[in-house]
Amino acid sequence: MRERNSGGLPYLYLAPALLLLALLSLLPNLYSVWLAFTNYSLNHYSDYSFVGLRNFARILQGPEAATFGRVFAWTVVWAGASVLLSLGLGLFLAILLNNAHVKGRTFYRTIFILPWAIPAFISVMMWQGLLNTEFGAINLLLANLGLDQALATIVGLFTNEPVATPIAWLNTPGWSHIAVLAVNVWLAFPFQLTTCLGALQSVPSDVYEAASVDGATAGLQFRRITVPLLRSALLPVLLSSFAFNFNQFAAIYLLTAGGPAVPGSEAGATDILITYSYKLAFNLFQYGMACAYAIFIFILVATLSGVNFKLTGAFEDAN
Amino acid sequence: MRRLLLLIALLFATCFGCGPTTGQADAVRLWTGLDAEYPVIERVVADFQQRTGIQVQMLKVPFEQLRNKFLIAAPADLGPDLVIGPQDWVGVLATAGQLEPIPQEALPGEDFVPVSVQAVTFQGQVYSVPLFMECNALFRNTRLMPERPRSIPELVARATALQQADPTLKGFYFDLQEPYFAWPFFSAEGAWLLRDKDGRTDPFDIGIDTPGSVRAAEFLRSLRQESHLIPPGASENISRTLFQEGRAAVIINGPWMLKDAKAAGVPYAVDPFPPTASGGQPRPLVGVQGIMLNRRATRRAEALKLMEHLASVESTVAISQASGRPPVRRGALARIQSDPDIATFAMIAEQGTPMPSHPAVNAIWVPLKSALELITTGKSPADRELRATDERIRQKIQLMLE
Structure with a gap:
């Protein structure tokens, strides 16, 4: 055996990566943690100072604090439902595409990857047009097929939306929840599809053959066979997409801007924590408060992910 | 080992050796987010360089990123000497301490339309040399509505009749939930956003919760609920498309639409707003783009010369012709009279409401937009919603100014 003490050489090898990590990730994050404890704002742009926990207290006790619970609950539903629905769709399509008997698999794969390839900013704007109540293609299509009344009736059973056509996709609370989720699933399923396909292809086919015999x-x-073997591959992906959707600013902000409005509150029906905090702090130039919000959201996501790790034992297989 | 060290040394050298290498150190730097006007400004600047021998380095930044880019770059001495932007940046950048007031000698005084200078004045100081202004007007399809309505009630009545005769048409269409487009009706009833007292803006003097505001909001609600002119989901984009396809008789829009309106081949006229039912005159919000001077400008004297050249009658006429937005100097206005549309916009803007430059106005838009949505969709009565909105706005401004 050669001696293991190689002095500082390993650190030297790591130095460039660590340096970049520190410069691009660690320092900015530490800086924003520091800002969360200051009164950095437009009126204190170059003379800000330490104010302790004031920014955090404001978030929890401010005039809009009552709204926090509603927005938080919807954020969890939004992130959870986005992940589960997009995984469901992705897995379903992956299993179909993994079947060797399907013709033109490459073609289908390309088609299904497309939503991923188009920049979300553009496709979300497209969806906004498609979902317009009066002129949107979706309502026109539904009306031509005679399906709008049926769809409105079905949704009316599960939400307290009045049964009315044309469907106000982006203008009533119930429908806008459905619309933002549908668009987000459309945006997210190609990723889940690719992950599932990769995982499925790593399952040896002789296992299935033996099972058939x-x-x-x-x-x-x-x-x-499929579910247990996919589990270890998919769980980390699920957790990270939950965290991603928790902060999915673009889909919400570009589609509904958090709307439709809810009486007595700054937060609209589809506002999630990140868009709500944007309205509350970011456009008021309250940088310190905005940083406090970011930390707050980070703690929430980290806690939820930690609970998830524990409950699902995501990394037990790795040990 | 030695090769490794050499490699690392090289890496560090490339990391730290590359300072700002682009651009001449002695050039006047100018940042702008203007798009339609950019080629003209480029030409004006080239002309300036040739005449004076002063080097100018221009940078085009996406409009929505420019304010923050400047706000971050300027304190680090990486900002430009001059930045072109609208009046609502003035209050923000000046409060952050990044703007230098425009020196008296650089402001040619009475030659400017008063509303333009008023819009770029913040707490008694002028922080921007105005280039051009913009505001809303009525775009009327002269085939669908040949005569100009003499009052808003007349406009509504004719629009409703038109829509009843042909349900595929829109009589009067605009995004009534968007404060910018709804404001003319609020101003006609005497409402105000932020008011000046002795030349300074009082950020807590807000006129959103007034009897006039309630009247205006009720009127907007009636457009949606009683006349059925504007369904939920209306947007500026849709109004433009409808108008250009000849399917809307009257819409509210700004000079940025002129080029497309002409290209669409629909016979149209630009009308000023007629008086409302109470006899009030709608005064749309007037935005003013101008040139601001960085407090840390390194080439101040040359920058002021460039400023003067850009804001000259010659230059602003050219810029206006490129974009359709009216210029702000009398001399320039006299020269664009041949274009009736720009002239109409100039006339409306002169009687308009200068958009507040105070940063507090940023706290008004989002709550007011929510209020308009709730009121016009019948979810909340106007008086109660506006009172609650006024309160929320005050809290936000309080927070902002801390």
């Missing part, structure tokens, strides 16, 4: 049905094979 033993007389296992397709459903049983899916439950007993």
Whole structure:
């Protein structure tokens, strides 16, 4: 065995990466943590000073604090539903595409990846037009097919939306929740599809063959082989996409800007924490408060992810 | 080992050795977010360089990023000497301490339309040399509505009749939830955003919760709920498309639409707002773009010369012709009279409401927009919603100014 003490050489090898990490990630984050404890704002642009926990107290006790619970609940629903629905759709399509009997698989894969390839800013703007109540293509299509009344009735059963056509996709609370989720699923499923396809292709086919020989049905094979083998590959992806959707600013802000408005509150029906804090602090030039918000959201995401890790044992396989 | 050290040394050298290498150190630096006007400004600047021998370095920044870019770069001495932007940046940049008031000798005084100088004045100081202004007007399809309505009620009545005769048409269409487009009706009833007292803006003198505001909001609600002219989901984009396809008789829009309106081939006229039912005159908000001077400008004297050249009658006429936005100097206005549309916009702007330059105005738009949505969709009565909105705005301004 050679001696293991190689002095500072490993650190030297790591130095460029660590330096870049420090410059691009660590320092800016530490700086924003520091700003969260200052009164950095437009009126204190070059003479800001330490104010302790004032910014955090404001978020929890300010006039809009009552809204916080509603916005937080919707943010969790939004992030959770986005992940589950996009994974469901992605997995379903992945299983179809993984079947060797499907013709033109490359074609379908390309088609399904497209939503991912178009910049979200552009496609979200497109969706805003498509979902317009009066002129949007979706309502025109539904009306031509005679499906709008049926859809409104079904949704009316599950939400307290009045059954009315044309459907006000972006203008009533219930419908706008459905609309933003649908668009976000459309944006997110290609990623889940790719991940699932990759994971599926790593499952050796002889396992399925052996199961078929033993007389296992397709459903049983899916439950007993596919799901357990995909789990370890998918869990970390799920957790990170939950965190991503928790802060999915663009989809909400570009589609509804947080609207429709809710009486008595600054936050609209589809506002999530990040868009709500943008309205509250960012456009008021309250940089310190905005940083406090960011830390707040970070703590929430970190806690939720930590609970998830524990409950699902995501990294147990790795150990 | 030695090769490794050499490699690392090289890496560090490339990391730290590259200071700001581009651009001449002695050039006047100018940043702008203008798009339609950019080629003209480029030409005006080239002409300036040739005449004076002063080097100018121009940078085009996406408009929505420019204010923050300047706000970050200027204190680090990386900002430009001059920046072109609208009046609502004036209060923000000046409060942050990044702007130098325009020296008296650089302001040619009475030659400027008063509303333009008023818009770029913040707490008694002028912080921008105005270049051009913009505001809303009525765009009327002269085939669908050949005669100019003499009052807003007449406009509404004719628009409603038109829509009843042909349901595929829109009689009077605009985004009534957007404060910018709704404001003419508020101003007609005597409402105000922020008011000046002795030449200074009082950020807590807000006129959103007044009997006049309630009247204006009720009128907007009636456009949606009673006349059924503007359904929820209306947007500026849709209003433009409808007008250009000849499917809307009257819309509210600004001079930035002129080029497309002409290209669409729809016969149109630009009308000033007629008086409302109470006899009040709608005064749309007037935005003014101008040139601001960085407090840390390194080439101050040359920058002031460039400023003067850009704001000259000659230059601003050229800039206006490129964009359709009227110039702000009498001399320049006299020369664009041949274009009736720009002339109409200039006339409306002169009687308009200067958009407040105080940063507090940033706290008004979002709550007011929510209020307009709730009132016009019938979810909340106007008086109660406006009172709550006024309160929320005050809290936000309080927070902002701390």
